[in-house]
Amino acid sequence: MELSRPQLSRRTLMRSGALGVGLAALAGAGCAPRADPDTLSWSMWSSTAAETEVWDDFNAYVEESLGREAIAHLTPSSGYATKMDLQLVSGTQSMVHGVNGWLVPTYAGRGALRPLNDLIEDDPEFDHDDFFEPIRRISSFDDRTYGIGFDVAPMVLYYNKTLFEAEGIATPHPEIAMSWEEFRELAAAFVKPNQYGFCCGPSIDDGISWLYSAGGNVMNTEQTESTLHAPEARHAIDFMVGLFTQDPVTPPIDNLVSTSSLANFLDGNVAMMQNGPWQVLNVRKADFEWDIAPFPAGPAGSLPRLSGSCFGIPTATKDVPMAWELMKVLTSKQALDIYARAGRNNPARQSASTAFAPPPANLGLVQKILAGEVEASGHQYDVTTNWNEVRNLLAQEFPQVFLGQRSVDEFLDSVRPRLDVLMAQNTDNIRQLRMSEGR
Amino acid sequence: MSAATAPAPAPAPARARGSKEKVWLVAWLFLLPSFLGFAIFTVGPVIAAAVISLLDWNLFSPPTFVWFENFGRLTGDPTFWASLRNTAIFTFTSVPLSILVSLLLALLLNRGVRWITGFRSLLLLPYATITVAVSFVWMWLYIPTDGLVNRVLGLVGIDGPAWLVSDVWAMPALVFMSVWKSFGFAMVILLAGMQGIPETLYEAARVDGASAWQRFRSITLPMLSPAMFFVVVTSIIGSFQVFDQALIMTNGGPGTSTTTLVMYIYRTGFENYNQGYAAAQSLVLFAFIALITAAQFLTQRRLVHYDQ
Numbered sequence: 001m002e003l004s005r006p007q008l009s010r011r012t013l014m015r016s017g018a019l020g021v022g023l024a025a026l027a028g029a030g031c032a033p034r035a036d037p038d039t040l041s042w043s044m045w046s047s048t049a050a051e052t053e054v055w056d057d058f059n060a061y062v063e064e065s066l067g068r069e070a071i072a073h074l075t076p077s078s079g080y081a082t083k084m085d086l087q088l089v090s091g092t093q094s095m096v097h098g099v100n101g102w103l104v105p106t107y108a109g110r111g112a113l114r115p116l117n118d119l120i121e122d123d124p125e126f127d128h129d130d131f132f133e134p135i136r137r138i139s140s141f142d143d144r145t146y147g148i149g150f151d152v153a154p155m156v157l158y159y160n161k162t163l164f165e166a167e168g169i170a171t172p173h174p175e176i177a178m179s180w181e182e183f184r185e186l187a188a189a190f191v192k193p194n195q196y197g198f199c200c201g202p203s204i205d206d207g208i209s210w211l212y213s214a215g216g217n218v219m220n221t222e223q224t225e226s227t228l229h230a231p232e233a234r235h236a237i238d239f240m241v242g243l244f245t246q247d248p249v250t251p252p253i254d255n256l257v258s259t260s261s262l263a264n265f266l267d268g269n270v271a272m273m274q275n276g277p278w279q280v281l282n283v284r285k286a287d288f289e290w291d292i293a294p295f296p297a298g299p300a301g302s303l304p305r306l307s308g309s310c311f312g313i314p315t316a317t318k319d320v321p322m323a324w325e326l327m328k329v330l331t332s333k334q335a336l337d338i339y340a341r342a343g344r345n346n347p348a349r350q351s352a353s354t355a356f357a358p359p360p361a362n363l364g365l366v367q368k369i370l371a372g373e374v375e376a377s378g379h380q381y382d383v384t385t386n387w388n389e390v391r392n393l394l395a396q397e398f399p400q401v402f403l404g405q406r407s408v409d410e411f412l413d414s415v416r417p418r419l420d421v422l423m424a425q426n427t428d429n430i431r432q433l434r435m436s437e438g439r
Numbered sequence: 440m441s442a443a444t445a446p447a448p449a450p451a452p453a454r455a456r457g458s459k460e461k462v463w464l465v466a467w468l469f470l471l472p473s474f475l476g477f478a479i480f481t482v483g484p485v486i487a488a489a490v491i492s493l494l495d496w497n498l499f500s501p502p503t504f505v506w507f508e509n510f511g512r513l514t515g516d517p518t519f520w521a522s523l524r525n526t527a528i529f530t531f532t533s534v535p536l537s538i539l540v541s542l543l544l545a546l547l548l549n550r551g552v553r554w555i556t557g558f559r560s561l562l563l564l565p566y567a568t569i570t571v572a573v574s575f576v577w578m579w580l581y582i583p584t585d586g587l588v589n590r591v592l593g594l595v596g597i598d599g600p601a602w603l604v605s606d607v608w609a610m611p612a613l614v615f616m617s618v619w620k621s622f623g624f625a626m627v628i629l630l631a632g633m634q635g636i637p638e639t640l641y642e643a644a645r646v647d648g649a650s651a652w653q654r655f656r657s658i659t660l661p662m663l664s665p666a667m668f669f670v671v672v673t674s675i676i677g678s679f680q681v682f683d684q685a686l687i688m689t690n691g692g693p694g695t696s697t698t699t700l701v702m703y704i705y706r707t708g709f710e711n712y713n714q715g716y717a718a719a720q721s722l723v724l725f726a727f728i729a730l731i732t733a734a735q736f737l738t739q740r741r742l743v744h745y746d747q
Binding site for chain 2: 082085088089106107110111112252253254255256257386388389392395396397399400403405406432436
């Protein structure tokens, strides 16, 4: 007996195809993210499980405070900016976004963030003065406030107490910054095979603290031309490069991507590290005793980079009153207490500062610096609307000087004209923003 | 034969004509998804890139037409020229090296090696592994003090360089890693090509007293030329788009010594928010790849043998 094979006619095939396409479209529509108008949403970077836990606690607090469902869109920090760009451009942004302080002019200068001055002025409950003054400046651009801070801190000097004791060397003063000369001598005293005096990244983000402490900067106050070639900046570059190439007191640079001063310091064979208090949580894992001290004082004093992050409302956010309520909860004392208690960083509110508690023993130094209670101070990270480009240019050209492949003169000759072009571009960006806002 | 007496062509039966049209319709329907995909994901973006290259657009603000200003900017941009030079150096060193290694290994495997399938799979593994993972492993291998590469060099009395931070050795480091990563693909294609060469040709050559070198030069290479052509074209196109390993292992440094064109396009477009300038760069890259591929297709007439 011959078995008849089931045959598929063209008509059946086409019908099946059409059905399949229809089903796929339905499935696609079902999978597409749908914005529930009643759901609050906010975005933040989060690269570790510990960070995610903190933000989850934040979100629970938001839901409890506002009595509504809230979604925290968490993205690893390495891809956060790219994702935020795409969300802002495609109109799929959250109501509120976390923004790194140095990116505020970048987004504000392109009209991607909404100025908050009217919201702050119209809300008598909101106490903007409770936020440390540096974070209020960091969250502003062109005389307008674009963000409400959640953390702020100066760079400090971490030191390995165990190593200091082993070498019989006195630890740095907890509140008085040592001079650069004292610092260099101190760092050199630790150098022996497989032991180093100091570590920091060969990058502009770390180099900038030396520039400020010498009275220099990348560009002038008006942000119209580069000033890296000025004597103050030149002195700072020479000093910092000397730590790598002349003395040298730093561990060798193995590569330019994953070289991490934190990893070097945690190895236990480096006496001092330049870093921010946001690394306290990681350094607590060290198997040696450690503490922090003020950043070394250069000719202009101890003026390390002051950094912070904030929450901002994208221009495209429709429900601005609700976004403002959400932002107030995210930056409230209670929320920042959660953040600080977890040891993430120094909170932006003065009233929440006590929650950022020891260890290390001298952690209070951070708040003393921010409150101006000690001589050591800090310098707001001066950035432009195109700081990404400035940073990329310096990240490209700067490390070769630390590696001894180029002289400081060659470096400055190479970057100065290009920095001047970028400063002109920055001036143009600000002019265009003012024109678009009818100012 | 007069027109009056010529038999009129028999009219096609309506049923047969309708059936033919249906076949065409079905054929087009089957082709439609592919055409749609090509139009949406290839033709559309290329046209969009061409339009965007004429704009000054930072993604957030409304774009403005600057016509060919972005292309004019390219001429005075030292990083663009450095990245173009680096991409060319990478391509014209890694592709020949990769093909040479693949050809040698394919010749070895073609000699009736036992467990050929196992060896073939093993040698194909680097190609099948994602570049990001391989790049991280090679970063460890290239560590100047404790890395495996310099330890091995040390065994033969060579003091290895600081590979990834040396403006001289960073590019060769990327090339070596990329050759290791990519040779498997070319090896499999060339091996398949070798196994398709009729044994009778070699037997005839042996009878005529041809040496192994003569057999390789006069039979294997010409008969392998179509496979070789395919491998060269795809490898060159792939190498011009090199990105992952340079980003992860050197971030384009030191200086611009390993900045590739695709990396520079990415930075210009998505870090510096200059979409128009990035689109202009990508069109230049497109033109280079098209030119080189066209040149290869022109030369294949003389060098590639499709006859059996």
